Amino acid sequence: xxxxxxxxxxxxxxxxxxxxxxxxxxxxxxxxxxxxxxxxxxxxxxxxxxxxxxxxxxxxxxxxxxxxxxxxxxxxxxxxxxxxxxxxxxxxxxxxxxxxxxxxxxxxxxxxxxxxxxxxxxxxxxxxxxxxxxxxxxxxxxxxxxxxxxxxxxxxxxxxxxxxxxxxxxxxxxxxxxxxxxxxxxxxxxxxxxxxxxx
Amino acid sequence: xxxxxxxxxxxxxxxxxxxxxxxxxxxxxxxxxxxxxxxxxxxxxxxxxxxxxxxxxxxxxxxxxxxxxxxxxxxxxxxxxxxxxxxxxxxxxxxxxxxxxxxxxxxxxxxxxxxxxxxxxxxxxxxxxxxxxxxxxxxxxxxxxxxxxxxxxxxxxxxxxxxxxxxxxxxxxxxxxxxxxxxxxxxxxxxxxxxxxxx
Numbered sequence: 504x505x506x507x508x509x510x511x512x513x514x515x516x517x518x519x520x521x522x523x524x525x526x527x528x529x530x531x532x533x534x535x536x537x538x539x540x541x542x543x544x545x546x547x548x549x550x551x552x553x554x555x556x557x558x559x560x561x562x563x564x565x566x567x568x569x570x571x572x573x574x575x576x577x578x579x580x581x582x583x584x585x586x587x588x589x590x591x592x593x594x595x596x597x598x599x600x601x602x603x604x605x606x607x608x609x610x611x612x613x614x615x616x617x618x619x620x621x622x623x624x625x626x627x628x629x630x631x632x633x634x635x636x637x638x639x640x641x642x643x644x645x646x647x648x649x650x651x652x653x654x655x656x657x658x659x660x661x662x663x664x665x666x667x668x669x670x671x672x673x674x675x676x677x678x679x680x681x682x683x684x685x686x687x688x689x690x691x692x693x694x695x696x697x698x699x700x701x702x
Numbered sequence: 703x704x705x706x707x708x709x710x711x712x713x714x715x716x717x718x719x720x721x722x723x724x725x726x727x728x729x730x731x732x733x734x735x736x737x738x739x740x741x742x743x744x745x746x747x748x749x750x751x752x753x754x755x756x757x758x759x760x761x762x763x764x765x766x767x768x769x770x771x772x773x774x775x776x777x778x779x780x781x782x783x784x785x786x787x788x789x790x791x792x793x794x795x796x797x798x799x800x801x802x803x804x805x806x807x808x809x810x811x812x813x814x815x816x817x818x819x820x821x822x823x824x825x826x827x828x829x830x831x832x833x834x835x836x837x838x839x840x841x842x843x844x845x846x847x848x849x850x851x852x853x854x855x856x857x858x859x860x861x862x863x864x865x866x867x868x869x870x871x872x873x874x875x876x877x878x879x880x881x882x883x884x885x886x887x888x889x890x891x892x893x894x895x896x897x898x899x900x901x
Contacts, residue, residue, distance in 0.1 A: 508767050511757050548750040549747070
């Protein structure tokens with residue numbers, strides 16, 4: 504039922520098309536837009552256009568940037584011989600927050616997912632292989648998520664990297680720091696025991 | 703920490719300024735915008751501008767419309783002598799969904815809320831009084847929400863309507879149809895008993 508004025512219905516539809524936004528939330532967001540001043544609404548619309556037109560993928564690591572090559576890839580202080588492969592740009596943010604890692608990244612922009620028809624060609628895998636072939640890479644750390652699709656993607660890529668004869672590693676599994684054994688799931692606990700280290 | 707490109711950070715900020723959208727959700731929405739095609743992103747931005755510039759308040763009932771007077775107020779089939787007063791445009795939608803009510807509406811665009819500094823002048827109360835004074839109104843149904851602020855607003859307006867000598871009513875309180883006594887809160891149950899009707 505189209506009850507609201509067409510332009511308002513259209514805005515509600517647009518919000519509802521965003522991931523995780525249902526019809527009721529979309530209504531609330533659209534009503535909020537109507538409550539903004541004209542210039543605030545324009546700023547919102549401009550932000551959408553500017554981000555879409557201004558942001559592109561770094562030619563080296565495929566992370567989001569407004570330049571041809573991103574800040575991390577341009578930096579002299581990062582070790583270019585270590586590439587951490589992540590599935591999404593937000594994962595770069597997570598690892599950078601730890602302030603320990605000093606290598607560079609490669610963003611796949613997704614994971615292999617036959618269900619969603621995402622195959623190797625949809626990801627930035629070719630770009631990774633090209634990078635490993637052309638530059639002096641010592642180690643590739645597979646840092647995709649520890650779920651089925653992340654695992655499969657890591658496995659697939661590690662096989663492609665075999666011929667290059669470089670070190671390919673995977674993030675360690677185990678008990679999260681500060682957590683409680685009681686609440687750890689069996690799979691995590693088993694992996695933590697398998698991967699136990701000398702004290 | 704500003705980690706993403708400025709235009710992307712800006713878009714994330716804009717999404718995060720919407721009600722009920724936290725930082726993580728805003729990131730996800732902004733990433734979704736980047737994954738759209740250029741024309742889809744433009745459609746989204748245009749929808750914001752069009753809704754903001756195209757939608758105004760009906761001169762009679764203050765509901766959202768793209769015309770001077772909304773469809774309900776223009777309709778010959780609606781009884782203009784009964785005005786249902788609601789706080790938000792979405793409440794009109796809720797009542798219309800019931801398909802029982804055949805009168806017209808008046809949208810207050812909020813409720814009295816001293817905490818949020820919303821007084822009578824911020825609501826469309828003057829417009830309601832003017833409407834009651836100028837047109838042939840028989841009954842005003844107060845249909846604000848049954849919470850503290852909705853109650854206070856209904857009470858306040860019903861007092862202002864006293865001098866006009868018209869019927870002023872309030873939506874009935876009681877057990878929701880199809881619900882279970884076991885889960886009804888005490889206040890609702892007490893109101894349901896107080897308001898009991900002959901069978």
